Amino acid sequence: xxxxxxxxxxxxxxxxxxxxxxxxxxxxxxxxxxxxxxxxxxxxxxxxxxxxxxxxxxxxxxxxxxxxxxxxxxxxxxxxxxxxxxxxxxxxxxxxxxxxxxxxxxxxxxxxxxxxxxxxxxxxxxxxxxxxxxxxxxxxxxxxxxxxxxxxxxxxxxxxxxxxxxxxxxxxxxxxxxxxx
Numbered sequence: 301x302x303x304x305x306x307x308x309x310x311x312x313x314x315x316x317x318x319x320x321x322x323x324x325x326x327x328x329x330x331x332x333x334x335x336x337x338x339x340x341x342x343x344x345x346x347x348x349x350x351x352x353x354x355x356x357x358x359x360x361x362x363x364x365x366x367x368x369x370x371x372x373x374x375x376x377x378x379x380x381x382x383x384x385x386x387x388x389x390x391x392x393x394x395x396x397x398x399x400x401x402x403x404x405x406x407x408x409x410x411x412x413x414x415x416x417x418x419x420x421x422x423x424x425x426x427x428x429x430x431x432x433x434x435x436x437x438x439x440x441x442x443x444x445x446x447x448x449x450x451x452x453x454x455x456x457x458x459x460x461x462x463x464x465x466x467x468x469x470x471x472x473x474x475x476x477x478x479x480x481x
Contacts, residue, residue, distance in 0.1 A: 315363030323360040341385045355381045426476045434469035
C-alpha cells in the first residue's frame, strides 16, 4: 500500500505539471472504473465515452488543484465524473410528458440516484484496497446476503475465522472511508 501511495503522489505531481504521460497513466489506472461509473449513470455508451473524455481532460487541466486531503485520486476523478454526468443529463433531459415525471425532475431524483451510485462506486474502490480474502467475505455478506455461517460453509473457512476477518475488514473499511472523507 505504501508503494501505491508513493506512486500516486508522483502521478499527482506530474499531473500538476501537466505532463501528458501522466494523464495517460491516470487513464490506464482509473479509466475502466470511471467509464463503468459513467455508463451506469448515463445508460448510453456514446454519452459515457464523451463524458469520459471531458473527465480526463478536466483532470489534466486541473491537476494542480487536486487536494489529497479531500480524498484519493479515484474519488477526485469520480467527483469530476459525477459533475460532468449531471451536466450531461441536464442538457439532455426532455420536457416531461406527464405530471409524475415533472415532479421527479423537480425533486432532483436523478441527482439523488447519481449520488447513490457514486457512493456505491466509492465503496467498491475501498473494497478493492482490502486484502482479497477480507474483500471476498464482505462481498459475500453484503452483495450475496450470505450469513456468516453460509460464508464459512461456502468457503471452507472456520466460522470463527470468518467472524474475525469480517470484523477486521469492516474496521479497515471504516479507516479507509474516514481517510477519504
